[in-house]
Amino acid sequence: xxxxxxxxxxxxxxxxxxxxxxxxxxxxxxxxxxxxxxxxxxxxxxxxxxxxxxxxxxxxxxxxxxxxxxxxxxxxxxxxxxxxxxxxxxxxxxxxxxxxxxxxxxxxxxxxxxxxxxxxxxxxxxxxxxxxxxxxxxxxxxxxxxxxxxxxxxxxxxxxxxxxxxxxxxxxxxxxxxxxxxxxxxxxxxxxxxxxxxxxxxxxxxxxxxxxxxxxxxxxxxxxxxxxxxxxxxxxxxxxxxxxxxxxxxxxxxxxxxxxxxxxxxxxxxxxxxxxxxxxxxxxxxxxxxxxxxxxxxxxxxxxxxxxxxxxxxxxxxxx
Numbered sequence: 001x002x003x004x005x006x007x008x009x010x011x012x013x014x015x016x017x018x019x020x021x022x023x024x025x026x027x028x029x030x031x032x033x034x035x036x037x038x039x040x041x042x043x044x045x046x047x048x049x050x051x052x053x054x055x056x057x058x059x060x061x062x063x064x065x066x067x068x069x070x071x072x073x074x075x076x077x078x079x080x081x082x083x084x085x086x087x088x089x090x091x092x093x094x095x096x097x098x099x100x101x102x103x104x105x106x107x108x109x110x111x112x113x114x115x116x117x118x119x120x121x122x123x124x125x126x127x128x129x130x131x132x133x134x135x136x137x138x139x140x141x142x143x144x145x146x147x148x149x150x151x152x153x154x155x156x157x158x159x160x161x162x163x164x165x166x167x168x169x170x171x172x173x174x175x176x177x178x179x180x181x182x183x184x185x186x187x188x189x190x191x192x193x194x195x196x197x198x199x200x201x202x203x204x205x206x207x208x209x210x211x212x213x214x215x216x217x218x219x220x221x222x223x224x225x226x227x228x229x230x231x232x233x234x235x236x237x238x239x240x241x242x243x244x245x246x247x248x249x250x251x252x253x254x255x256x257x258x259x260x261x262x263x264x265x266x267x268x269x270x271x272x273x274x275x276x277x278x279x280x281x282x283x284x285x286x287x288x289x290x291x292x293x294x295x296x297x298x299x300x301x302x303x304x305x306x307x308x309x310x311x312x313x314x315x316x317x318x319x320x
Contacts, residue, residue: 003030015154021235199247199276223263249280264293
């Protein structure tokens with residue numbers, strides 16, 4: 001990556017003036033000017049550095065605020081608007097189903113009471129106070145119903161607020177700063193792209209099935225393969241996982257690289273090791289290990305060759 005990361009706060013308001021959704025978005029602008037939405041938690045994947053001279057082209061990119069704001073409105077906020085509209089529609093359906101029905105039931109009950117009281121008054125009973133009180137109650141119910149209908153409609157009217165740029169950061173490739181190291185390989189653990197893809201697909205499906213939004217970043221050499229996020233119903237950020245996927249055609253030991261181990265120690269409970277065994281069969285099996293840096297005891301002097309975790313240790317460390 002080489003370019004600028006823009007961090008933007010996007011907000012939606014409803015017809016009542018309340019915040020319907022607020023989220024931090026991130027746009028990566030490469031040196032050619034191409035814009036791409038990426039997960040804002042990418043900031044945690046990058047290492048800060050000082051004393052690096054930026055090119056004039058990179059410096060000039062920080063003046064593109066208007067272009068970034070326009071891009072955010074058209075390509076990010078409108079899809080976000082559609083997402084929140086769908087959520088608000090479900091909420092309004094619930095309010096109509098339960099809130100309005102409850103009020104309609106109470107209004108019908110009040111009408112029945114008034115009819116009964118009128119009949120009693122015709123029979124000579126003094127029902128003036130009782131009827132007066134019930135009529136006030138009915139008026140109150142009618143007022144509540146009217147306000148609820150208006151509230152439901154106003155909550156469905158969403159408006160995109162002006163995006164707010166809260167920060168920007170220049171990004172340079174790591175190989176500009178120091179030579180990169182090749183990933184280690186080992187006997188019996190050579191790369192098999194087909195098996196790895198089975199493992200990735202299996203893990204992403206698991207995340208989606210459990211309410212998470214997985215993002216495949218395995219080609220970016222970040223020290224993990226999936227950045228998985230979860231958002232609350234109203235769209236606010238809830239949690240994040242950094243998932244390193246290891247897939248074996250059958251079963252056996254796995255290897256964690258120095259970079260992956262470094263990220264495991266950094267992110268601790270947010271870092272998960274997903275081990276997919278029997279990925280070469282019709283029934284892959286997933287074992288999930290939270291915070292492998294705590295789960296495994298290793299010799300920290302073997303960074304050069306990576307960490308080999310035996311099969312029996314994986315089984316012992318599997319998280320619930």
